[in-house]
Amino acid sequence: MEVLTLFLIFAFGISFGAFVNVLIYRIPRNLSIFLPNSFCPECKTPLKWRDKIPLCSYILNHAKCRYCSAKIPPFYLLSELFGGILAVFCYVYFFATISALTLFFLVLLFYTLSVIDTHFLAIPDSLNFLTLAFALTFAFSYYDEILIPCIVCLSFIGFATLLRLFVSFLAKKETLGEGDLLLFGTIGCALGAFYGALAIFLAALYALFFILLMRVFLGRKNPIIPFVPFLFLGFLSAFVWQIV
Numbered sequence: 001m002e003v004l005t006l007f008l009i010f011a012f013g014i015s016f017g018a019f020v021n022v023l024i025y026r027i028p029r030n031l032s033i034f035l036p037n038s039f040c041p042e043c044k045t046p047l048k049w050r051d052k053i054p055l056c057s058y059i060l061n062h063a064k065c066r067y068c069s070a071k072i073p074p075f076y077l078l079s080e081l082f083g084g085i086l087a088v089f090c091y092v093y094f095f096a097t098i099s100a101l102t103l104f105f106l107v108l109l110f111y112t113l114s115v116i117d118t119h120f121l122a123i124p125d126s127l128n129f130l131t132l133a134f135a136l137t138f139a140f141s142y143y144d145e146i147l148i149p150c151i152v153c154l155s156f157i158g159f160a161t162l163l164r165l166f167v168s169f170l171a172k173k174e175t176l177g178e179g180d181l182l183l184f185g186t187i188g189c190a191l192g193a194f195y196g197a198l199a200i201f202l203a204a205l206y207a208l209f210f211i212l213l214m215r216v217f218l219g220r221k222n223p224i225i226p227f228v229p230f231l232f233l234g235f236l237s238a239f240v241w242q243i244v
């Protein structure tokens with residue numbers, strides 16, 4: 001495998017990783033994702049090309065805005081790096097196929113939803129449906145089958161809805177957001193019934209462990225936590241489990 005090819009694929013990945021940062025900032029604020037040109041969220045100064053080079057600008061500017069010195073959150077760098085590593089991973093495992101491309105966008109969008117949920121405790125429907133669309137396309141290209149992924153997807157959404165009603169009844173408050181229900185379907189569709197169920201089980205386990213840590217170390221009795229990042233971690237764990 002040529003080093004130049006891997007470098008180009010890494011560059012492709014970090015470019016989309018940088019675009020993810022645009023989505024994370026603009027979509028929850030109902031701003032257009034294309035106009036105006038990128039600007040500093042603090043001082044609103046439009047950014048020049050040298051402020052927008054993925055990975056390099058963040059490092060060379062020491063994680064600060066060049067105009068007002070406002071600190072740039074670490075997830076900006078993380079998104080770009082994640083995009084690059086993910087693109088290389090998809091290419092190495094699935095070569096130049098539709099499966100590799102759709103998996104790349106599916107995982108990158110799932111990551112985007114995780115960061116948005118962490119910041120806003122809600123996820124936008126537009127990105128959520130787009131993630132499901134990529135999961136369906138991935139399932140179709142990878143498993144060469146569309147009916148079963150669709151059935152698993154709908155079953156998982158149905159199961160999540162029942163679970164939501166049951167847990168909300170027990171806890172006497174709303175649990176699981178509506179966006180989470182669709183993500184259950186996305187997971188089932190992309191991973192199939194067994195690994196999809198494993199992903200959701202692991203997600204619940206990670207979330208419980210996190211709540212336990214918050215109780216023990218921060219004394220928080222009933223913390224409100226975003227669930228999408230845990231679904232994302234569960235999805236990644238089950239996916240790696242599936243292909244290794």
Ligand SMILES: [Zn+2]
Pocket residue numbers: 040041042043044045065066067068069070
């Ligand atoms: Zn600034």
